[in-house]
């Protein structure tokens with residue numbers, strides 16, 4: 016079982032869009048896939064038409080008797096299951112803080128699922144917290160959607176510095192998201208950043224109304240618009256990530 020987080024200090028950068036589409040592509044490719052929605056806003060659960068209800072709330076998630084498996088729901092897509100989020104997750108950081116092993120707990124929670132799933136995607140809330148530290152500890156790979164602007168690059172550098180300082184050694188891979196190639200700033204920032212950041216994916220997700228349509232359609236763009244530019248970009252990103260995870264069959 017390989018675990019990938021979609022994470023950024025920033026909100027509104029395309030974490031959830033990527034988590035939902037990559038998880039859908041992974042499942043479509045035949046992998047037994049779990050999407051863990053860890054953002055109290057529950058957008059990933061919403062897109063996949065899962066009721067945003069976590070029985071027992073965030074507290075039950077962390078119980079010593081591991082009951083994470085009970086929270087799993089099937090989606091409408093073959094091979095894609097979801098652990099939904101609800102608003103109780105906003106307390107997760109406080110509850111983790113009360114544990115003796117906060118950083119190791121999320122990894123421990125996932126361990127019993129390792130024979131049931133090939134791939135786990137974790138859709139994170141924005142911001143650095145004990146929760147995001149624990150996610151980074153639990154994951155093999157952290158994907159960071161990054162809008163090509165000066166401030167986003169700066170925030171990405173803060174994220175990497177924080178992870179190193181905390182000794183969180185998950186591989187961190189940024190990719191550009193919501194890219195508008197007509198904008199000079201986007202082109203310049205991408206060129207400059209890619210030049211000095213070998214870890215940056217060469218695949219980028221274009222700014223596209225089809226991605227916004229995931230809201231009203233409540234479906235991955237890779238499902239309702241597989242020939243669209245963003246769906247093809249997500250496919251390319253997924254094949255790169257799958258190779259990296261050794262999950263490309």
Ligand SMILES: Nc1ncnc2c1ncn2[C@@H]1O[C@H](COP(=O)(O)OP(=O)(O)O)[C@@H](O)[C@H]1O
Pocket residue numbers: 025026027028029030031032033058192193194220221222223224226227228229230245
């Ligand atoms: N590639 C894209 N093109 C156009 N709109 C996008 C794209 N990616 C995300 N969006 C829109 O931007 C908003 C934030 O995206 P989301 O994936 O929820 O970000 P995050 O999870 O980082 O907060 C949503 O309304 C979404 O529809």
Ligand SMILES: [Mg+2]
Pocket residue numbers: 030031032054058138139
């Ligand atoms: Mg989100």
